[in-house]
Amino acid sequence: MSNSVADTSTASSVTKKRDLNLKKRYAAERRFRAMGIGAIAIGLFFLAALLFTVVSKGYTAFWQTSIALEITFDEGVIDSAKKRVEDPNILLMANYPRLARNALQSQLGLEKPTKPILKQLDGMISNGVRVQLREMLLSDPTLMGKTQKVWVLAEANIDSAFKGQIDLSVAEKNRKVSDAQIGWIDDLNSKGLIAQKFNTGLFFNGASSRPEMAGMGAAIIGSFYMMLIVLIQALPIGVAASVYLEEFAPKNRWTDLIEVNINNLAAVPSIVYGLLGLALFINIAHLPRSASLVGGLVLTLITLPTIIIATRAALRAVPPSIRSAALGVGASKMQMVSHHVLPLAAPGILTGTIIGLAQALGETAPLLLIGMVAFVADFPLTPLDPATALPVQIFMWANEAERAFVERTSGAIIVLLMFLAVMNIAAIILRKRFERRW
Amino acid sequence: MNTNIKQAEIDISDQYEKMRGEKVNVSYGDKQALFDVDVSIAANKVTALIGPSGCGKSTFLRCLNRMNDTIDICKVTGTITLDNEDIYAPSVDVVELRARVGMVFQKPNPFPKSIFENVAYGPRIHGLANSKADLEEMVVTSLQKAGLFSEVKDRMNEPGTGLSGGQQQRLCIARAIAVQPDVILMDEPCSALDPIATATIETLIDELREKYTIVIVTHSMQQAARVSQNTAFFHLGELVEFGTTDQIFTAPIDQRTQNYITGRIG
Numbered sequence: 001m002s003n004s005v006a007d008t009s010t011a012s013s014v015t016k017k018r019d020l021n022l023k024k025r026y027a028a029e030r031r032f033r034a035m036g037i038g039a040i041a042i043g044l045f046f047l048a049a050l051l052f053t054v055v056s057k058g059y060t061a062f063w064q065t066s067i068a069l070e071i072t073f074d075e076g077v078i079d080s081a082k083k084r085v086e087d088p089n090i091l092l093m094a095n096y097p098r099l100a101r102n103a104l105q106s107q108l109g110l111e112k113p114t115k116p117i118l119k120q121l122d123g124m125i126s127n128g129v130r131v132q133l134r135e136m137l138l139s140d141p142t143l144m145g146k147t148q149k150v151w152v153l154a155e156a157n158i159d160s161a162f163k164g165q166i167d168l169s170v171a172e173k174n175r176k177v178s179d180a181q182i183g184w185i186d187d188l189n190s191k192g193l194i195a196q197k198f199n200t201g202l203f204f205n206g207a208s209s210r211p212e213m214a215g216m217g218a219a220i221i222g223s224f225y226m227m228l229i230v231l232i233q234a235l236p237i238g239v240a241a242s243v244y245l246e247e248f249a250p251k252n253r254w255t256d257l258i259e260v261n262i263n264n265l266a267a268v269p270s271i272v273y274g275l276l277g278l279a280l281f282i283n284i285a286h287l288p289r290s291a292s293l294v295g296g297l298v299l300t301l302i303t304l305p306t307i308i309i310a311t312r313a314a315l316r317a318v319p320p321s322i323r324s325a326a327l328g329v330g331a332s333k334m335q336m337v338s339h340h341v342l343p344l345a346a347p348g349i350l351t352g353t354i355i356g357l358a359q360a361l362g363e364t365a366p367l368l369l370i371g372m373v374a375f376v377a378d379f380p381l382t383p384l385d386p387a388t389a390l391p392v393q394i395f396m397w398a399n400e401a402e403r404a405f406v407e408r409t410s411g412a413i414i415v416l417l418m419f420l421a422v423m424n425i426a427a428i429i430l431r432k433r434f435e436r437r438w
Numbered sequence: 439m440n441t442n443i444k445q446a447e448i449d450i451s452d453q454y455e456k457m458r459g460e461k462v463n464v465s466y467g468d469k470q471a472l473f474d475v476d477v478s479i480a481a482n483k484v485t486a487l488i489g490p491s492g493c494g495k496s497t498f499l500r501c502l503n504r505m506n507d508t509i510d511i512c513k514v515t516g517t518i519t520l521d522n523e524d525i526y527a528p529s530v531d532v533v534e535l536r537a538r539v540g541m542v543f544q545k546p547n548p549f550p551k552s553i554f555e556n557v558a559y560g561p562r563i564h565g566l567a568n569s570k571a572d573l574e575e576m577v578v579t580s581l582q583k584a585g586l587f588s589e590v591k592d593r594m595n596e597p598g599t600g601l602s603g604g605q606q607q608r609l610c611i612a613r614a615i616a617v618q619p620d621v622i623l624m625d626e627p628c629s630a631l632d633p634i635a636t637a638t639i640e641t642l643i644d645e646l647r648e649k650y651t652i653v654i655v656t657h658s659m660q661q662a663a664r665v666s667q668n669t670a671f672f673h674l675g676e677l678v679e680f681g682t683t684d685q686i687f688t689a690p691i692d693q694r695t696q697n698y699i700t701g702r703i704g
């Protein structure tokens with residue numbers, strides 16, 4: 001009895017004495033946690049900084065200043081000799097900006113303006129008014145001689161001034177907007193004749209040297225063609241290559257070599273692919289420069305290794321027991337792959353493909369080399385027409401000096417980021433949808 | 439040692455020989471896993487393969503339906519016959535062979551599809567069913583033979599992976615039966631199961647024996663004794679002793695067999 005009591009007391013004193021190093025272990029854990037949180041905080045800070053600068057600079061690009069004008073389609077200005085029936089060119093060549101200037105002049109109540117004043121009046125209105133009014137008249141010839149209220153784009157500097165982006169304390173000769181123009185803006189504003197409207201042109205217009213008319217329409221279409229070309233080429237080729245390597249090819253030195261090479265290809269700087277594309281597709285195959293077809297081919301080469309690596313990982317993640325099960329009931333290898341392995345790997349393949357596409361969408365350098373930095377004002381109707389791409393458009397706008405292009409550059413970056421976000425969300429949704437939870 | 443095997447063969451000579459392995463040698467790369475194995479598999483009997491871990495039981499089993507073909511480094515020599523035809527002959531199609539020699543694996547591995555699809559898959563790819571009703575009937579009979587039907591008849595469209603381990607294993611047996619094979623190979627089919635599920639499957643094996651020839655790998659001496667009629671004892675890649683289960687368990691000839699079944703090696 002007494003013996004056993006003594007035993008327990010020694011046992012408990014031993015337990016007390018045991019030092020399991022707990023303090024140190026917990027301290028290490030806390031340190032590690034703090035470091036992890038710190039790392040995430042740094043990442044979030046830079047992400048927030050990036051988004052803040054881009055959005056704060058770029059959100060104004062989605063609005064564009066327009067001026068309401070009572071335009072009179074004055075026959076005396078458009079076709080004073082009344083020859084338009086014989087010569088349709090007259091309607092094409094007519095001085096439409098003069099109509100706009102006249103309208104603005106009478107709206108501001110300026111009588112007998114001097115030449116410099118006229119010039120400043122011209123400077124209020126975007127040159128895009130020429131096309132706008134011409135299209136109106138051509139589609140409805142009965143407008144001739146009539147007066148109609150038309151919203152026309154303001155010139156880029158007027159737009160900047162109206163948005164409050166121009167520093168008015170600077171001496172008049174050192175800024176792009178004159179005091180008279182500021183006065184007119186205020187005058188129009190008080191009459192409700194100047195306003196910011198949603199900038200559809202940003203999405204639908206082609207390239208233009210006038211910022212207020214410049215849009216990324218051609219770039220969006222070019223990027224769309226290229227994504228399509230990449231998708232229809234890289235996905236089947238990538239999946240076929242991965243399935244062969246993973247399921248059919250013998251494991252020997254050759255397949256090892258191929259594997260190493262594919263992994264290395266994924267790390268090759270994309271500009272090298274641009275050089276390859278230039279040499280192969282343009283100089284040898286004589287495909288047209290600046291075409292989205294060539295861009296798509298180059299981007300396919302860049303995307304392939306990504307898709308192959310992702311697909312192989314997805315195939316490898318399919319449990320071998322599924323393969324044995326299929327073979328065990330007498331499925332051929334092809335049936336095993338198409339009935340069981342590929343469906344199970346599909347979510348992973350899909351994610352890899354979308355990530356590859358997103359990577360291709362943001363690729364700039366190789367496209368510069370194959371001439372996609374072209375000034376493309378017209379929409380590319382086919383992938384063989386000259387086009388540019390979204391990131392290239394951003395690059396080109398970033399090189400422009402005018403203040404209004406800065407805003408557009410950021411606006412285009414926002415659009416590109418949105419496309420990327422949409423693609424990534426699509427990847428997540430598709431993966432969730434196809435993922436087998438059983 | 440050779441004489442032992444000879445003697446054992448005499449014991450089963452009255453049984454129709456469904457499959458036969460002669461001088462089977464298997465190596466994985468440089469490592470030889472089986473040495474000159476001679477085994478005779480009697481029709482409508484359960485043949486148990488026993489032996490310590492790593493002695494080559496699974497290797498031999500996989501030779502019988504050429505699942506070893508899927509392992510790149512695996513080389514098989516010797517002859518293995520099914521109904522006196524060499525299954526490694528160039529004229530033999532593996533797909534057809536595997537339709538005749540089905541397999542149930544150690545870990546239940548149902549397809550991540552519905553219970554119905556799991557069983558219907560084999561008949562479908564082999565074109566065994568003429569109509570949808572035909573296929574449905576095949577699925578039902580297979581599930582009945584596997585003793586699973588009453589448990590799953592209301593949930594045929596639920597995933598096979600949602601069943602319990604024992605049910606999954608019986609689903610895999612149903613999947614193997616559905617192809618209407620002659621031989622069913624089972625590699626430790628009960629190793630992941632509790633005693634009750636094990637008992638269910640053992641009863642099932644005994645019933646299946648009437649229609650099929652069964653080869654089973656097991657680590658449980660009791661299981662071998664309960665379900666099998668013939669037993670082969672492997673040790674370090676050699677077939678040490680082969681005979682009727684009664685003889686192996688009551689009067690083993692080789693000392694190593696004796697030691698193994700009494701628990702002294704393994």
Ligand SMILES: Nc1ncnc2c1ncn2[C@@H]1O[C@H](COP(=O)(O)OP(=O)(O)OP(=O)(O)O)[C@@H](O)[C@H]1O
Nearest residue numbers: 466469471489490491492493494495496497498509
């Ligand atoms: N895929 C493989 N690659 C290389 N060696 C293998 C492979 N499969 C089996 N072996 C080797 O072959 C020998 C026999 O293996 P096998 O799996 O047939 O043993 P086993 O008797 O089934 O053992 P267990 O009872 O543990 O399942 C072992 O030495 C093993 O290491």
Ligand SMILES: [Mg+2]
Nearest residue numbers: 495496497625
């Ligand atoms: Mg084994």
